[in-house]
Amino acid sequence: MTSSGTNRGGPPNSLPTIQAPWELLLPAAAAPARARGRTLRTALRDAVRSGRLAPGTRLPSSRDLAGDLGVSRGLVTEAYEQLTAEGYLRSDRGAGTWVGEAVRAVGPRARDRAPRPAGVLADFVAGTPDLSLFPRSAWSAAHRGVLAELPHQALGYPDPRGLPRLRTALAELLVRRRGVVADPERVIVVSGVAQAMTLLGFVLHARGTPGVGVENPGSPEHGSLFASAGIGAVALPLDGEGLAMAELRASGVRAVVTTPAHQFPTGIAYSARRRAELLDWARSVDGLLIEDDYDGEFRYDRAPVGALQGLDPEHVAYTGSVSKSLAPGLRLGWLLVPASHVEEVVERKRTMDLGNPVLDQALLARFVERGDYDRQLRRCRRAYRERRDVLVAALEEHFPGARVSGIAAGLHVVAALPGRYGPQDRFLARAAAAGVMVRASAHYGETAVDGVRLVLGYAHLPPARIRDGVRLMADAVRDQGARREPSAP
Incomplete structure (x- = not known):
């Protein structure tokens, strides 16, 4: 050659x-x-x-x-x-x-940087549903149905609000299940609650809003999402009924994020009195309550509390998603906004991404219309209620004196362990050494307390893993404690 x-x-x-x-x-x-x-x-x-x-x-x-x-x-x-x-x-x-000299050899293949802890025997970090419950068969059937019936012209650029079919289906679902006031023209399909918050942040920033109130303790993501839109987050404390009203009034903010159905991480539900006080405040300052209904469907001891938005849709923006009911990887959610905000939010949505993928929207619409979404919610509620019960029983068995606070709802519990298991930093270090991932409530902004106060997610763990994880934590504490005890004379 x-x-x-x-x-x-x-x-x-x-x-x-x-x-x-x-x-x-x-x-x-x-x-x-x-x-x-x-x-x-x-x-x-x-x-x-x-x-x-x-x-x-x-x-x-x-x-x-x-x-x-x-x-x-x-x-x-x-x-x-x-x-x-x-x-x-x-x-x-x-x-x-x-x-040519301009060409360089390609580097290594892209790596998957999604957060997946390695070497962990039990992961109690809150926020993830059980992805094995995803209804693959029903989702696949809906996908085939959508591909067969979707007209060619529907594959063009969509309405940035979302497909009319999906907005109508979501409006009917939310009226029926969450008690919202839902005009399909005010429903905007978004890529999860994160995009909903960002959209509202951009609109509020354009209106000259200097800051948005966020719950403290609360989700760390809320502050960072508003920061990405150029708005500062004002941390507002909670009391036993919800956001503390005196501090809210003194803060000077005119927009605030709330999780009234099931506050994260404390696990409380806002009282009826506090919900009314929040609405009175919003009307008095012509403000906006941003209601994050992230797991409002999952109440285990009674029917879920209806959404705050249903009491005053002109002063409450309501958002939720399928991240806890189906899977966060679908990146599908909804945002209902007051009439005064619709056009600005829709225009921001248009310039941000030109709308969500059409096939995904049509698929979710069909899934909701045919009752598959309701069946999925019932399936998840049964599974998560069982796992919560298993976790509470395991804590009582292995950590005598432990107290679980918050309502019987959602995907996590808050557990306060007696002072003898502290100090908290040492407890967390022992748990990590035993292969158990867990976070203290202080991670989410709660004031440090004596003893050990944990936020334990359970939805993504099968019952056997929950029992094993609690036992591993108890064994780690017991072993360390035994080594510290002086030998008998």
């Missing part, structure tokens, strides 16, 4: 001639005649990208390479010209064809 040299900036023959790996192009010669040119071009590109043909490598003449491969010279000439135009090769008049 024809040999060729390399040159790194000097005359073509200033460096010794070396053998280049032209064998990698032989499969192109064996391709069908009609695909031979395309296959040769692809093989050359791949060789340059991977570094097998290094920058500065001189290629054989078109005549020599065509002879070596047994193809026409015109086919090689066309490949050289195409890759020269793309920048992979360079051609010097009278000096031949070379691999």
Whole structure:
């Protein structure tokens, strides 16, 4: 096979001639005649990208390479010209064809950076549903149905509000299950609660709002989402009924995020009195309550409390998603806004992403319309109630004196362990050494207390893993405690 040299900036023959790996192009010669040119071009590109043909490598003449491969010279000439135009090769008049200096070999393949802890025997970090409960069969059937019935024109750019079919289905669902006032024209399909918060943040920022109140303790994400829209977060304390009204009034904010159905992480439900006080405050300052109904469907001791938005839809923006009921990876949610905010939010949504994927929206609409979503909620509620009961029983068995606070709802509990298990930092270190991931309530902004106060997520763990995880924590504490005890005289 024809040999060729390399040159790194000097005359073509200033460096010794070396053998280049032209064998990698032989499969192109064996391709069908009609695909031979395309296959040769692809093989050359791949060789340059991977570094097998290094920058500065001189290629054989078109005549020599065509002879070596047994193809026409015109086919090689066309490949050289195409890759020269793309920048992979360079051609010097009278000096031949070379691999371009601009091309660099590709690096390692992309890594999955989703948070998945390794080496953990039990992960009690709150916020994740049981992904094994995802209704694959029903979802697949809905997908086939959507592909069969969706008209071609529906695959164009969608209404940034969302497909009318999905907005109608969501409005009916939320009226029935959460007691909201839902005009489909005010329903905006979003990529989860995170995008809903960001959209509202941009609109409030454009209106000159300097800050938004957030619950403290509360979800750490709320503050960072508003910060990304240029708005500061004002931390507001809670009392036993919900947001503390005196501090809210003194803060000067006119917009505040609330989780009245089931506050995270304390686990309380806002009292009827506090809900009324919040609405009176919003009316008095012409403000906005942003209701995050992240797990309002999951109440285990009684019917879920209706949404705050149903009491005053002109002063409450309501948002939720399928992240806890189906899977967070679907990135599908909804936002209901007062009439005074609709156009601004829709315009922000349009410029942000031109709307959510049409197929995904049509699929969720069909899933809701056919009752599959209601069935999924019932299935999850049964599973999560059982797991909560298992967790509470395991804490009582292995940590005598432990107190579980908050209502019987959601995907987490708050457990206060007696002072003898502290200090808290040492407890967390022992749990981690035993392969148990768990977070203290202080992680979410709660004031540090004596003893150990934990936020324990349970929805994503099967009952056996919950029992094992609690036992592992207890064993770690017991073993460390035994080593500290002085030996008997």
